[in-house]
Amino acid sequence: MSIASELPFQTPVYLDNSSTTRTDPRVLDEMIPYFSVQYGNAHSRSHAYGWGAEKAVDQARERVAALIGCRDSEIIFTSGGTESCNLAIFGVARMYEEKGKHIVTTAVEHRACMDPIRALEREGFTVTYLPVDTDGLVEPSAVEAAIQDDTILVSVIFGNNEVGTLMPAREIGAICKARDVIFHLDACLGLDTEHIDVDDFGIDLMSMSGHKMYGPPGIGALYVRRRRPRVRLRAQMLGGGQERGFRHGTLNVPGIVGLGKAAELCMEERADEKVRLTALATRMKDKFFAELDHLYLNGHESKRLPGLLNISFNFIEGESLMMGMSKVAVASGSACTSATLEPSHVMRALGVGEDLVHTSIRFSLGRFTTEAEADFAVEQCLVAARKLREMSPLYEMVKEGIDLSTIEWKHD
Numbered sequence: 295m296s297i298a299s300e301l302p303f304q305t306p307v308y309l310d311n312s313s314t315t316r317t318d319p320r321v322l323d324e325m326i327p328y329f330s331v332q333y334g335n336a337h338s339r340s341h342a343y344g345w346g347a348e349k350a351v352d353q354a355r356e357r358v359a360a361l362i363g364c365r366d367s368e369i370i371f372t373s374g375g376t377e378s379c380n381l382a383i384f385g386v387a388r389m390y391e392e393k394g395k396h397i398v399t400t401a402v403e404h405r406a407c408m409d410p411i412r413a414l415e416r417e418g419f420t421v422t423y424l425p426v427d428t429d430g431l432v433e434p435s436a437v438e439a440a441i442q443d444d445t446i447l448v449s450v451i452f453g454n455n456e457v458g459t460l461m462p463a464r465e466i467g468a469i470c471k472a473r474d475v476i477f478h479l480d481a482c483l484g485l486d487t488e489h490i491d492v493d494d495f496g497i498d499l500m501s502m503s504g505h506k507m508y509g510p511p512g513i514g515a516l517y518v519r520r521r522r523p524r525v526r527l528r529a530q531m532l533g534g535g536q537e538r539g540f541r542h543g544t545l546n547v548p549g550i551v552g553l554g555k556a557a558e559l560c561m562e563e564r565a566d567e568k569v570r571l572t573a574l575a576t577r578m579k580d581k582f583f584a585e586l587d588h589l590y591l592n593g594h595e596s597k598r599l600p601g602l603l604n605i606s607f608n609f610i611e612g613e614s615l616m617m618g619m620s621k622v623a624v625a626s627g628s629a630c631t632s633a634t635l636e637p638s639h640v641m642r643a644l645g646v647g648e649d650l651v652h653t654s655i656r657f658s659l660g661r662f663t664t665e666a667e668a669d670f671a672v673e674q675c676l677v678a679a680r681k682l683r684e685m686s687p688l689y690e691m692v693k694e695g696i697d698l699s700t701i702e703w704k705h706d
């Protein structure tokens with residue numbers, strides 16, 4: 295599909311910011327010289343190319359540290375969110391497995407955390423998967439109850455990538471501090487609107503991703519606490535000794551510069567952006583709910599990423615709805631991960647019913663989403679939804695007042 299438009303904005307309208315965000319032009323501007331003129335290796339100590347690159351990396355590290363209230367030396371640059379999560383989980387497991395082999399996590403993690411934890415489970419670690427309520431929240435007291443003498447790590451997602459629910463990270467952090475267990479927060483989503491201070495939240499390790507916060511793809515960071523306690527990690531690759539030996543390999547200087555600028559912009563704009571996105575998403579939600587019946591908002595009503603709306607359109611197949619609104623780029627709300635059309639582990643953990651799970655769409659708004667684009671997306675979606683409902687015999691029956699739960703379906 296080509297990207298063009300007769301409309302006053304580019305189409306398809308991009309409402310898939312939870313998958314990836316556009317690199318902010320202000321970020322890109324700062325990166326370009328590090329490809330074109332200032333292209334040294336940050337570890338070259340013998341010439342100005344290297345010194346310039348090192349200085350830029352130092353500044354970026356300061357900016358990322360400022361965003362989350364830590365010291366510069368506690369930021370480790372990686373290739374992205376997935377690497378950060380893997381380094382946190384495998385790094386702790388390999389370093390502390392003598393001490394214990396129990397991990398606490400939740401049923402709604404991103405695969406960047408879930409799959410490494412499952413791999414550890416297969417090799418003999420034991421894992422407690424905490425359930426969530428119908429809003430996607432984990433109960434902090436359940437974390438407390440799950441911690442054992444041999445627990446070496448609690449790993450929890452912050453902003454859920456499918457339903458948007460924000461976990462009670464500060465409460466969980468306080469419990470981990472009191473019980474002296476390392477706490478990893480997967481904060482790949484949410485840093486553009488939420489203020490996380492690692493000391494205030496009791497966080498020991500925190501994963502971040504450049505392309506989810508208007509920085510470039512291919513860069514991420516892991517916060518690693520150095521004081522009270524000093525967290526140690528086993529590196530997952532061997533090499534040249536960069537990043538305090540936690541993450542070897544030549545630094546991605548342009549990417550790091552971009553992540554630094556992205557962090558600075560998030561810090562300056564997160565408060566206003568939270569207000570703006572909340573208003574914009576609420577406007578969309580209110581229009582949908584005013585125009586259509588039998589809709590359900592998945593995830594928590596208010597404890598959520600402000601720009602993410604996961605809505606089930608009962609009696610409509612999500613895939614058909616997406617095809618019917620080709621001028622809007624959205625994601626399926628149940629993120630089927632395979633060809634079997636199995637609903638995602640997240641929707642199952644929230645207990646979303648079989649009837650609703652395949653009807654949901656994820657709209658994720660972002661820094662560049664305008665009101666005109668949001669209104670256009672709603673209109674496009676409403677037209678497609680009405681058309682599909684007109685063709686739905688189930689919806690017809692419900693409108694005639696038939697209670698579907700009382701019907702005995704004939705299988706032959």
Ligand SMILES: *Cc1c(COP(=O)(O)O)cnc(C)c1O
Binds near residue numbers: 376406482483
């Ligand atoms: C995107 C994402 C990741 C993975 O980050 P990448 O930079 O894409 O590797 C991990 N966790 C969450 C919650 C995410 O949204």
